Amino acid sequence: MKIDPATLKKIKRFQSIKRGYYSLIAISLFIVLSLFAELFINSRALLVRYDGRYYFPTYGEMIPGRVFGFDYDYETNYRELQKRFREAPSDDWALMPLVPYNPYENDLRQDDYPPFPPSFTEKHFLGTDTIGRDILSRLLYGFRTAILFSLALLFATYGVGISLGCLMGYLGGRFDLVFQRVIEIWTNVPVLYVIIIISSILVPNAMILLLIMAFFGWTSITWIMRTATYKEKTREYVLALKALGASDARIIFKHILPNTLSIIVTFAPFALSSGIVALTSLDYLGFGLPAPTPSWGELLQQGWSNMDAWWIASAVISAMILTLLTVTFVGEAVREAFDPKLFTTYE
Amino acid sequence: MNAPIPPQNPPLLSVIDLKMHFPVRGGVLKKTKGTIYALDGISFTVREGETLGIVGESGCGKTTAGRTILRLYPPTSGSVIFEGKDLARIPKKILRETRRRMQMIFQDPFESLDARQTVYEILEEPFLIHGMGNPTERKEKIHQLLDTVGLQKSAASLFPHEFSGGQRQRIGIARAIALNPRLIVCDEPVSALDVSIQSQILNLLIELQRERGLSYLFISHNLAVVKYMSESIIVMYLGKIVEHAPAELIYQNPVHPYTQALISAIPVPDPTRKRRRALLSGDLPSPRNPPAGCRFHTRCPLVLDQCRREEPLLRCHEGDPDRRVACHRSTEGIKIW
Ligand SMILES: Nc1ncnc2c1ncn2[C@@H]1O[C@H](COP(=O)(O)OP(=O)(O)O)[C@@H](O)[C@H]1O
Numbered sequence: 001m002k003i004d005p006a007t008l009k010k011i012k013r014f015q016s017i018k019r020g021y022y023s024l025i026a027i028s029l030f031i032v033l034s035l036f037a038e039l040f041i042n043s044r045a046l047l048v049r050y051d052g053r054y055y056f057p058t059y060g061e062m063i064p065g066r067v068f069g070f071d072y073d074y075e076t077n078y079r080e081l082q083k084r085f086r087e088a089p090s091d092d093w094a095l096m097p098l099v100p101y102n103p104y105e106n107d108l109r110q111d112d113y114p115p116f117p118p119s120f121t122e123k124h125f126l127g128t129d130t131i132g133r134d135i136l137s138r139l140l141y142g143f144r145t146a147i148l149f150s151l152a153l154l155f156a157t158y159g160v161g162i163s164l165g166c167l168m169g170y171l172g173g174r175f176d177l178v179f180q181r182v183i184e185i186w187t188n189v190p191v192l193y194v195i196i197i198i199s200s201i202l203v204p205n206a207m208i209l210l211l212i213m214a215f216f217g218w219t220s221i222t223w224i225m226r227t228a229t230y231k232e233k234t235r236e237y238v239l240a241l242k243a244l245g246a247s248d249a250r251i252i253f254k255h256i257l258p259n260t261l262s263i264i265v266t267f268a269p270f271a272l273s274s275g276i277v278a279l280t281s282l283d284y285l286g287f288g289l290p291a292p293t294p295s296w297g298e299l300l301q302q303g304w305s306n307m308d309a310w311w312i313a314s315a316v317i318s319a320m321i322l323t324l325l326t327v328t329f330v331g332e333a334v335r336e337a338f339d340p341k342l343f344t345t346y347e
Numbered sequence: 348m349n350a351p352i353p354p355q356n357p358p359l360l361s362v363i364d365l366k367m368h369f370p371v372r373g374g375v376l377k378k379t380k381g382t383i384y385a386l387d388g389i390s391f392t393v394r395e396g397e398t399l400g401i402v403g404e405s406g407c408g409k410t411t412a413g414r415t416i417l418r419l420y421p422p423t424s425g426s427v428i429f430e431g432k433d434l435a436r437i438p439k440k441i442l443r444e445t446r447r448r449m450q451m452i453f454q455d456p457f458e459s460l461d462a463r464q465t466v467y468e469i470l471e472e473p474f475l476i477h478g479m480g481n482p483t484e485r486k487e488k489i490h491q492l493l494d495t496v497g498l499q500k501s502a503a504s505l506f507p508h509e510f511s512g513g514q515r516q517r518i519g520i521a522r523a524i525a526l527n528p529r530l531i532v533c534d535e536p537v538s539a540l541d542v543s544i545q546s547q548i549l550n551l552l553i554e555l556q557r558e559r560g561l562s563y564l565f566i567s568h569n570l571a572v573v574k575y576m577s578e579s580i581i582v583m584y585l586g587k588i589v590e591h592a593p594a595e596l597i598y599q600n601p602v603h604p605y606t607q608a609l610i611s612a613i614p615v616p617d618p619t620r621k622r623r624r625a626l627l628s629g630d631l632p633s634p635r636n637p638p639a640g641c642r643f644h645t646r647c648p649l650v651l652d653q654c655r656r657e658e659p660l661l662r663c664h665e666g667d668p669d670r671r672v673a674c675h676r677s678t679e680g681i682k683i684w
């Protein structure tokens with residue numbers, strides 16, 4: 001398999017647009033990092049040495065406190081464990097992650113009420129929210145939720161859009177006509193309102209929310225794909241393949257799809273950022289993912305209603321801006337590198 | 348080289364009153380708002396090993412004719428008999444199999460190749476489509492094909508855009524002959540090429556014909572090119588045949604005023620000879636609204652009242668079975684120059 005020169009040129013061109021290229025590296029790094037969030041931000045220790053044995057609590061079953069000599073059967077409090085090891089010197093020790101809080105636990109104190117401002121000694125680097133949960137922790141896990149959700153949404157809408165759009169463009173005729181009208185009607189449905197109505201009837205989980213959003217989100221990519229396929233189909237090389245006796249399936253999968261892929265790729269970053277924005281707005285309004293799922297929208301809502309706790313709003317707003325800006329930079333660069341207008345002629 | 352083909356050569360392709368009308372659609376519901384009479388009833392026969400030329404101005408329906416004959420477009424009416432079978436009546440599966448023996452060479456060699464594929468992949472495609480050979484056999488075949496059309500083996504790993512126009516057309520020709528066809532429709536195969544390259548490609552086609560006994564349907568707007576290639580020539584005007592004659596006769600004694608006008612428009616290389624006037628005035632009428640009566644009457648210097656009312660039939664000229672003309676005044680022997 002040799003990558004064709006046109007594609008190679010596009011990739012090279014993308015790499016030469018530094019801002020977009022580094023943004024892609026950054027956002028990929030963030031995503032990978034968030035996938036392994038448990039290693040950096042977690043209430044479980046990374047590694048515990050106790051009585052000559054080693055424990056890796058991060059992934060896997062919870063380890064009851066009794067195992068480490070506490071008198072309870074629920075999950076070990078590793079922060080306590082570490083403190084205990086430090087106070088009574090022995091060969092035992094515990095290695096905690098950078099931020100020793102998971103996004104769900106409330107770090108409550110005897111003498112004070114949350115939200116607590118940023119504190120290095122408490123290892124709440126960005127402070128806590130109004131019920132004492134670590135903000136950095138909720139930010140990272142919320143990022144993971146948002147990005148995974150948007151990616152899933154992207155795959156769902158692209159799956160429908162690519163297959164349906166391709167069929168519409170390729171088959172044409174009545175099939176095309178009917179779905180053209182359906183899309184026109186569909187795009188006029190105010191999606192957010194529909195979701196709000198549905199959410200007020202039933203409590204949505206991630207899967208339901210995803211289905212609803214995909215149900216209304218497939219139209220634009222379908223339209224793009226339809227146009228691209230339609231154009232591609234009328235090109236002479238398709239006629240040459242038909243003259244050779246190639247089947248429709250072969251023409252679509254081996255020739256038309258690979259040739260239209262570069263157009264679809266251009267829209268992916270923008271679809272991703274709009275997915276993030278949509279989920280955040282829904283969560284902000286309280287119609288999104290159910291509590292206590294870590295989410296940026298929910299944090300934003302807290303920040304908005306607790307302006308005194310400036311660290312909440314400023315953290316989530318900065319994170320939002322940073323993420324959206326990065327994704328947009330990638331999108332712009334991809335668009336510039338893949339611009340079909342520059343590639344219609346080859347000489 | 349254009350030796351007359353003995354009439355005993357059996358017919359390979361017969362086209363009978365073939366029509367291709369394109370609907371013009373508009374509005375939200377894509378209702379039919381009109382019809383383009385791109386191809387409006389043509390009939391002819393191509394014998395084995397013969398080249399039949401089709402000539403006519405751009406827009407007269409030559410490309411449509413070639414594509415409809417190969418059933419790349421579904422004809423409105425009429426039939427195409429290839430190897431004795433009506434292409435409209437054979438099942439899809441057999442049609443697909445039959446496509447191995449009728450191929451096409453396109454005008455724009457770049458547009459007709461998938462730019463994402465290497466030459467190797469392009470030439471392998473015909474064999475893959477028909478499930479022929481194993482990888483080693485295919486490789487052998489592809490190298491043979493490249494050699495046949497005058498390209499190096501090393502060309503296989505390159506992409507179409509890395510070649511010149513003439514070389515690309517060689518790739519297109521290699522693909523067309525890959526499955527050993529008996530008929531090739533050549534749709535303006537040299538019109539997009541430099542004049543200096545054109546004769547190389549034409550000679551390659553002639554050589555292939557001699558080696559393989561191919562039949563060509565050779566389409567061009569350029570009468571000189573068509574004459575160089577063909578034993579007999581069909582002149583088309585607005586979707587119809589106006590004249591059909593052996594190549595030599597069409598030059599020496601064109602009967603239809605449109606044919607005469609076409610010939611008069613060919614540049615004369617000899618400067619001492621008087622240049623003929625260009626006799627064709629006005630534009631080709633739209634095939635959406637072809638003139639009533641004789642389609643050529645709007646531009647014909649010999650037009651009579653009858654021509655405006657009555658459509659002339661394509662008939663044998665002066666009892667010669669090889670010559671057909673559609674003109675009310677064909678028997679008068681008038682030359683318009
Ligand atoms: N697929 C099509 N749909 C609609 N009209 C067409 C199509 N193909 C050709 N035509 C029309 O048919 C007429 C003949 O076109 P064509 O066969 O390409 O002529 P030529 O090859 O002689 O230049 C033109 O008026 C053209 O616009």
Ligand SMILES: [Mg+2]
Pocket residue numbers: 406409410411535
């Ligand atoms: Mg043409």
